[in-house]
Amino acid sequence: QVQLVxxxxxxxxxxxxxxxxxxxxxxxxxxxxxxxFRQAPGKERDFVAxxxxxxxxxxxxxxxxxxxxxxxxxxxxxxxxxxNSLKPEDTAVYYCAADPEGSWYSSRAYDYWGQGCQVTxxx
Numbered sequence: 001q002v003q004l005v006x007x008x009x010x011x012x013x014x015x016x017x018x019x020x021x022x023x024x025x026x027x028x029x030x031x032x033x034x035x036x037f038r039q040a041p042g043k044e045r046d047f048v049a050x051x052x053x054x055x056x057x058x059x060x061x062x063x064x065x066x067x068x069x070x071x072x073x074x075x076x077x078x079x080x081x082x083x084n085s086l087k088p089e090d091t092a093v094y095y096c097a098a099d100p101e102g103s104w105y106s107s108r109a110y111d112y113w114g115q116g117c118q119v120t121x122x123x
Contacts, residue, residue: 002026002098002112009094009117012086016121020081022096022114030054030074032099036081037107038092038119045095049081050104059104064090086121094119 008020020036035050049070050059058070064083072079079096094117097110 002032004096004098004112004114006094006096006114006117009119011120011122014086014088014121014123016086017082017084018086018119020083020094020096020117020119022079022081024077024079024098027099029072029077033104034070034072034079035097035100035104035110036070036079036094037097037110038090038094039116040092043092045107047105047107048094050100051079083119086119088121088123090119091121092119093117 003025004022006022012018030053033050033052036048037045038048039045047061048064051070051072055072067085069082096114098112100109102109
C-alpha cells in the first residue's frame with residue numbers, strides 16, 4: 001500500500017510558477033515510478049509527467065514539455081512538479097500517482113492516488 005499527499009497548489013497569474021509536492025508513505029519509495037496527472041472540470045484525467053524509481057528517466061506530456069520539470073527525492077519520499085510559464089489552460093486539479101503497472105501515460109495503470117490539489121492560473 002502507498003499513501004500520497006499533495007501540496008503546493010494555488011492561484012497564480014499567467015506566466016507565473018508553482019511547485020507541487022507529493023509525499024509518499026507505505027512501501028519503499030525508491031522501488032516504484034511516480035506520475036502527475038491533471039483533471040480540468042468536465043474533462044478526463046490527463047497525463048502530465050512521470051519519473052522512474054531512480055529518477056533517471058522522465059517523461060512529459062507535450063502540453064507541458066519545456067515548461068515543467070518532474071523530480072524526486074528518494075531520501076524524503078517525495079516527488080515534485082515544477083511548473084513555469086503557466087497558462088490559463090493549465091488550470092486543473094493535479095494528482096500524484098504511484099506504482100504504475102502498464103503504460104505510465106495512462107491513469108488506468110496507477111492504483112494509488114493522492115487527494116489532488118487545485119491549480120488555478122488567471123489570465
